[in-house]
Amino acid sequence: MSKFLEVTNLNVSFPTEDGEVRASNEVSYSVGLGETLAIVGESGSGKSVSNLAVMGLHNPVRTKITGSAVLNLADGPVDVISASADTVRRLRGKSMSMIFQDPMSALHPFFTIGDQIAEAWHLYNKGSKKDGIKKATEMLDLVGIPDAASRAHDYPHQFSGGMRQRAMIAMALVNNPSLLIADEPTTALDVTVQSQILQLLKDLQKEFNMAIILITHDLGVVAEVADRICVMYGGRIVEDGTVDDIFYRPEHPYTLGLLNSVPRITAGESHRLRAIPGQPPSLISLPSGCAFQPRCEYSTKVSSGACASTVPSLSDKGSGHLSRCHLDAADLNNLVKDKA
Amino acid sequence: MTENILELNNLTKFFPAKAGGIFSRAKGEVRAVDGVNLTVGRGETVGLVGESGCGKTTVGRTVMKLYEPTSGQIVFDGQDITNLDRKEMKPIRSKMQMIFQDPFSSLNPRHTVGTIISSSFTIHDIEPEGGVEHAVRELLTLVGLNPEHINRFPHEFSGGQRQRIGIARSLALKPKLIVADEPVSALDVSIQAQVVNLLDDLQKEFGLSYLFVAHDLSIVQHISDRVVVMYLGKVMEMAPTRELFANPRHPYTKALLSAVPVADPKIGRSRERIILQGDLPSPVNPPSGCVFNTRCWKAQDICRSVVPETIQISPLQTVACHFPEV
Ligand SMILES: Nc1ncnc2c1ncn2[C@@H]1O[C@H](COP(=O)(O)OP(=O)(O)OP(=O)(O)O)[C@@H](O)[C@H]1O
Ligand SMILES: Nc1ncnc2c1ncn2[C@@H]1O[C@H](COP(=O)(O)OP(=O)(O)O)[C@@H](O)[C@H]1O
Ligand code: SF4
Ligand code: SF4
Ligand SMILES: [Mg+2]
Ligand SMILES: [Mg+2]
Numbered sequence: 001m002s003k004f005l006e007v008t009n010l011n012v013s014f015p016t017e018d019g020e021v022r023a024s025n026e027v028s029y030s031v032g033l034g035e036t037l038a039i040v041g042e043s044g045s046g047k048s049v050s051n052l053a054v055m056g057l058h059n060p061v062r063t064k065i066t067g068s069a070v071l072n073l074a075d076g077p078v079d080v081i082s083a084s085a086d087t088v089r090r091l092r093g094k095s096m097s098m099i100f101q102d103p104m105s106a107l108h109p110f111f112t113i114g115d116q117i118a119e120a121w122h123l124y125n126k127g128s129k130k131d132g133i134k135k136a137t138e139m140l141d142l143v144g145i146p147d148a149a150s151r152a153h154d155y156p157h158q159f160s161g162g163m164r165q166r167a168m169i170a171m172a173l174v175n176n177p178s179l180l181i182a183d184e185p186t187t188a189l190d191v192t193v194q195s196q197i198l199q200l201l202k203d204l205q206k207e208f209n210m211a212i213i214l215i216t217h218d219l220g221v222v223a224e225v226a227d228r229i230c231v232m233y234g235g236r237i238v239e240d241g242t243v244d245d246i247f248y249r250p251e252h253p254y255t256l257g258l259l260n261s262v263p264r265i266t267a268g269e270s271h272r273l274r275a276i277p278g279q280p281p282s283l284i285s286l287p288s289g290c291a292f293q294p295r296c297e298y299s300t301k302v303s304s305g306a307c308a309s310t311v312p313s314l315s316d317k318g319s320g321h322l323s324r325c326h327l328d329a330a331d332l333n334n335l336v337k338d339k340a
Numbered sequence: 341m342t343e344n345i346l347e348l349n350n351l352t353k354f355f356p357a358k359a360g361g362i363f364s365r366a367k368g369e370v371r372a373v374d375g376v377n378l379t380v381g382r383g384e385t386v387g388l389v390g391e392s393g394c395g396k397t398t399v400g401r402t403v404m405k406l407y408e409p410t411s412g413q414i415v416f417d418g419q420d421i422t423n424l425d426r427k428e429m430k431p432i433r434s435k436m437q438m439i440f441q442d443p444f445s446s447l448n449p450r451h452t453v454g455t456i457i458s459s460s461f462t463i464h465d466i467e468p469e470g471g472v473e474h475a476v477r478e479l480l481t482l483v484g485l486n487p488e489h490i491n492r493f494p495h496e497f498s499g500g501q502r503q504r505i506g507i508a509r510s511l512a513l514k515p516k517l518i519v520a521d522e523p524v525s526a527l528d529v530s531i532q533a534q535v536v537n538l539l540d541d542l543q544k545e546f547g548l549s550y551l552f553v554a555h556d557l558s559i560v561q562h563i564s565d566r567v568v569v570m571y572l573g574k575v576m577e578m579a580p581t582r583e584l585f586a587n588p589r590h591p592y593t594k595a596l597l598s599a600v601p602v603a604d605p606k607i608g609r610s611r612e613r614i615i616l617q618g619d620l621p622s623p624v625n626p627p628s629g630c631v632f633n634t635r636c637w638k639a640q641d642i643c644r645s646v647v648p649e650t651i652q653i654s655p656l657q658t659v660a661c662h663f664p665e666v
Contacts, residue, residue: 160619160620162619163619191391191557191596192391194599194601196616198601217528218601219603220601223604223605224608258530259603261529261532262558263558263561263562264558272537272540273533273536273537273562275530275534275537276533277534279501280528
């Protein structure tokens, strides 16, 4: 069965003076209604760029995009990569919405919160100004703003950071989209507010059966909300599996390194952290083989120097989840033993 | 030699609240740090945690005397430095150093790494053994950077490397205390671990003491011997790391710990979580009584009128609450 969003072989690059930034390379992922897919990776690994392409938010002149991203809508599939700008604009905010780390990027400082949510609603609904404000109040109430009817008249600066995040969620969901892409939605928030917002997203997902793509670098957040996880490194997806696959049976040395880097709040004795040496690659001059090779302690196990010369393919090595690594199945199974 | 490298006694720092902007309705003072008592032992790492705006950075900057304290006392290495002026502070500054959160803005972009690190020597008129350049190269090696890169500029380094440069600068004068304000918050997870390990190693090698300010509790737990939890300018709870995480006694600590997402799905699914209602109140108008009472699920009438005293709840653990957890 096809999922609500199916991204296949997406390539996004930016020609710049220094060379071509290949931010997203042969990226494929999918997410179904009611499902949460987390995309994790370090900054600059291509998480946002890939999803901005799905939303049709790249500058068409300065961006090269190939591949497909199909939305399986009730009235048939639409590939948002090849569709006209007009078609994508009509889907945006209605069938798919996006929220960001910084709510002020979506909220205009000079208009009231209520007016802005109402405006988003009027784009796709007929109704009076009063209906719009009523809808806005309803949405603010839904996302847990106390005293929503009066707070709808506030300006963004009168809201706290957590409330602005709620307001942006209210605006993104006002037309009941089937897909919500949340790009680091809680990174700027305190943990007690973060847990409120994550809970809110979970509740709303249940209520509206939304597909959610959660972009984050925080493995704790991922562990708590995701159903499935794609790990990105150097503009490519290097592993794709269920939450338990990724956390308990990682099949890529980078995923393993990432898991080992995180101090465990539950761990007893504090041990030395197992840091990954070196730094992430530049997307202008990606290594010709596996992008992780310069940092990978396992590459010596692969014969004939394949790690440095050939990009491994993303494939199922028999475990039911996908990884992009030249190690053979036996070695991959052994990775789990190196988990801290 | 006193046991503690640093002692803060009833330290207070108020800022005048600006008219206009977010404080337009309430004029008065921002009670950023409001009666803080804490100590840092020699060779000890004390973690200072709490949510945004609770006063962590202000504590750190006041300790460094980058802010003048409003009241209270700062004792560094056995000496009361509360009222020392700029000139009197100069010899002491070399013994306490600060590392900042933002590895991008804390280094002058027009200066080479060599100039940045050697400024520690020039400001204090110190000629290190073997000369400045030799000393800088040694420091670069110490923090895991290539000494050949002495003439490069900050933009030629990654975030993690820039943080290493900041650390090298802070180590130049062999300080006793380092106030580290969110030193790894801006870094990627895999790079965070590198810098945390470096701080661990340096402590072992030089017997450094750290006041480690952070909001990431898993890193604080990893690096600290003791942890101080702040809320709205006040200390809520203080305990050895293990006790604090195993048995938090203050309701706020309990809520804070339960809000931290755990990078282990099985634990995440099964554990009980306290979701606090509402946001942080403004430090211009802190709630009366216990400052946490507007969000506390245990609050009673007394919490809204009487400020809870800080009680010694076990030999090493203190808590400021009328109804501590058992
Ligand atoms: N120079 C200043 N003038 C006025 N108010 C200030 C000043 N510096 C800090 N404050 C206020 O004092 C309070 C404590 O700020 P502080 O920077 O110490 O918080 P923090 O705990 O470090 O927060 P974060 O986690 O966001 O870094 C805040 O309400 C802040 O707005
Ligand atoms: N408009 C642009 N022009 C050139 N490079 C870009 C542009 N947008 C993003 N990039 C680059 O693409 C890479 C991936 O970025 P991004 O997807 O934002 O990373 P993240 O995984 O942190 O979300 C980065 O190297 C970034 O600098
Ligand atoms: S392909 Fe080679 S270098 Fe890349 S992750 Fe696998 S073992 Fe390491
Ligand atoms: S004093 Fe009262 S309001 Fe404050 S933390 Fe304790 S129980 Fe809660
Ligand atoms: Mg991003
Ligand atoms: Mg701070």
